Amino acid sequence: MSIQIASASKRYTSARGEEVTGLTPVTLSIADRAFVSVVGRSGCGKSTLLRLIAGLETPSAGSIAIEGRTIAGPPASVRYLFQNYSESLLPWKTVGGNIHFGLHHAFRSAIQSRDRAAREALINEKLAEVGLAGTAERYPSELSGGMQQRVAIARALAANPKILLLDEPFSAVDALSRATLQDLLLRIWQDHALTIVFVTHDIDEALYLADRVIVLSPNGGGIEEDIDVPLPRPRDQIETRKTPEFLDLRSELLGRVLATH
Amino acid sequence: MAASSPRIEMEVTMSSHEHSAGRFPIAAGRDERRTADPVSRRTASAAKRYFESRAFGWTIVLLALLLWQGVSVAYPTPQLPPLTEIAAVWLDQAVNGDLLTALFDTLRITALGYFIATLVGVLLGFLMGRVAVVWGGAEPFVELLRQIPISALLPLLILYLGIGDSFKIVIVVLAAAFPILLNSFAGARSISKTMRMTAQTFQLNWLQTQIEIGLPTALPYILVGLRQALGVTLVIAVVTGMLAGNSGIGYFILQAQQVLDVKALFAGIFTIAAVGYLLNAIFLIIERRLTRWRTLTSAQS
Numbered sequence: 114m115s116i117q118i119a120s121a122s123k124r125y126t127s128a129r130g131e132e133v134t135g136l137t138p139v140t141l142s143i144a145d146r147a148f149v150s151v152v153g154r155s156g157c158g159k160s161t162l163l164r165l166i167a168g169l170e171t172p173s174a175g176s177i178a179i180e181g182r183t184i185a186g187p188p189a190s191v192r193y194l195f196q197n198y199s200e201s202l203l204p205w206k207t208v209g210g211n212i213h214f215g216l217h218h219a220f221r222s223a224i225q226s227r228d229r230a231a232r233e234a235l236i237n238e239k240l241a242e243v244g245l246a247g248t249a250e251r252y253p254s255e256l257s258g259g260m261q262q263r264v265a266i267a268r269a270l271a272a273n274p275k276i277l278l279l280d281e282p283f284s285a286v287d288a289l290s291r292a293t294l295q296d297l298l299l300r301i302w303q304d305h306a307l308t309i310v311f312v313t314h315d316i317d318e319a320l321y322l323a324d325r326v327i328v329l330s331p332n333g334g335g336i337e338e339d340i341d342v343p344l345p346r347p348r349d350q351i352e353t354r355k356t357p358e359f360l361d362l363r364s365e366l367l368g369r370v371l372a373t374h
Numbered sequence: 375m376a377a378s379s380p381r382i383e384m385e386v387t388m389s390s391h392e393h394s395a396g397r398f399p400i401a402a403g404r405d406e407r408r409t410a411d412p413v414s415r416r417t418a419s420a421a422k423r424y425f426e427s428r429a430f431g432w433t434i435v436l437l438a439l440l441l442w443q444g445v446s447v448a449y450p451t452p453q454l455p456p457l458t459e460i461a462a463v464w465l466d467q468a469v470n471g472d473l474l475t476a477l478f479d480t481l482r483i484t485a486l487g488y489f490i491a492t493l494v495g496v497l498l499g500f501l502m503g504r505v506a507v508v509w510g511g512a513e514p515f516v517e518l519l520r521q522i523p524i525s526a527l528l529p530l531l532i533l534y535l536g537i538g539d540s541f542k543i544v545i546v547v548l549a550a551a552f553p554i555l556l557n558s559f560a561g562a563r564s565i566s567k568t569m570r571m572t573a574q575t576f577q578l579n580w581l582q583t584q585i586e587i588g589l590p591t592a593l594p595y596i597l598v599g600l601r602q603a604l605g606v607t608l609v610i611a612v613v614t615g616m617l618a619g620n621s622g623i624g625y626f627i628l629q630a631q632q633v634l635d636v637k638a639l640f641a642g643i644f645t646i647a648a649v650g651y652l653l654n655a656i657f658l659i660i661e662r663r664l665t666r667w668r669t670l671t672s673a674q675s
Contacts, residue, residue: 169571186577193575200568205590205667214586218576252667272576 114180114275116143121175123161135161137335150319151312153329159312163278167193192269196281198262202253209249212236212271219272239267259290276308292350455637464641476626484611487546495554503562537618549610550603557599561592597661
């Protein structure tokens with residue numbers, strides 16, 4: 114599904130009563146099935162932008178629309194993955210229980226009428242998709258960070274989303290798991306025909322994954338750059354990252370992010 | 375230096391383990407000379423396990439009781455009757471006397487008071503943590519009431535309620551509700567922003583968020599409050615029996631004191647200790663079952 118952001122801005126009132134700019138007006142159109150990365154320095158408003166699209170916050174001015182329809186509150190077609198996945202999973206539920214939570218709240222009546230066996234088959238199918246087959250009975254705290262984020266991905270997929278929003282989802286996992294998770298995300302993006310907005314502070318990650326990279330100005334200054342990434346797909350962790358095109362884009366992007374003050 | 379030494383020891387143990395597994399048969403001979411023989415090592419670790427477990431503490435209790443029995447038999451005084459005689463009195467009081475009636479009366483007050491305190495404490499504490507209006511409205515009242523020692527309220531309560539069950543139950547509720555309320559409040563406040571946003575993205579409404587996210591998150595805190603309250607509840611229930619002077623195990627002890635029946639006095643005291651211990655043990659089992667997920671930790675991180 115496509116996303117239209119029309120002069121959306123966000124202002125906060127701080128605890129002292131001062132007006133703080135979260136994001137100056139942003140206008141952005143994201144095509145159906147696009148993979149867009151958003152990068153920028155800390156405090157540039159990348160997470161604010163993502164939360165606006167998710168309907169977790171309402172814009173102070175302007176509007177956010179999905180498929181041309183202005184949103185009010187979190188839309189059912191959108192799922193959000195958090196950086197601190199361990200706080201997003203329900204620790205008192207098993208992995209299977211967490212996926213069921215996703216299923217249940219996405220298709221309330223439809224799922225309840227289904228029998229237990231069908232439900233479990235669906236849960237196992239989602240787990241297999243993220244490479245976690247056979248972990249349904251375990252608790253999130255028994256899994257590594259990378260595996261927990263996989264559970265969060267499986268739970269999001271269980272709700273059959275059209276748009277996936279990810280807020281620095283792999284920044285807390287180790288480098289090797291991160292590479293695997295990036296490829297997993299690309300596969301899921303293709304298989305489920307998703308539109309993805311991916312916030313990261315890692316330029317390499319942004320380039321490796323996306324068709325388009327948005328650079329935000331510091332202190333909520335809005336869009337600084339909008340760069341196309343014409344790297345061929347399927348991408349490969351080793352081959353793609355050593356092509357001259359990748360390295361050129363990387364230098365260009367890094368230069369622009371570093372130049373922003 | 376001090377910090378690095380345990381690590382070295384651990385590495386030595388690991389390598390000797392590999393050797394004894396037979397991978398390095400030549401090195402095995404040298405290894406045996408270096409470490410103590412396996413039998414004495416096994417004894418040492420069994421002793422360590424014993425001393426670090428509750429079995430050690432129970433042995434001390436048993437020894438103390440034996441000492442009591444020995445001293446009381448060797449030097450008979452009315453103040454320290456032998457345990458065997460206390461046991462005989464306990465049995466007699468349980469079968470023919472009022473001990474069990476008194477105990478059940480106290481337990482009835484405990485259970486009723488605890489139940490009401492749980493209901494009020496969890497509901498109000500949790501809502502104070504989740505709903506700003508409830509917090510704003512209730513916080514000053516709760517904080518004021520909390521400062522008043524229960525003993526200061528006793529004359530008024532007796533004036534209003536007499537010395538019947540309602541008086542005792544109100545006192546128990548007053549004593550037990552605050553630890554439950556304060557911990558429920560803390561638990562309700564502990565829900566992370568990420569968790570709240572997760573509930574939003576899955577489109578949970580307010581009630582669903584509280585039931586499916588809020589209460590389970592707060593549960594470990596609530597259980598801490600419930601356990602603190604449980605100890606207080608029994609103590610206060612016993613004391614109310616003494617204050618009202620009409621029923622319960624507290625009254626049983628008071629009566630024993632008035633007729634200088636030291637054995638019955640001890641019988642009452644031991645009963646309370648045993649019941650309190652039992653209640654706490656049952657509580658711990660339930661608590662562990664409810665929060666099983668918390669004791670599991672990652673093997674990989």
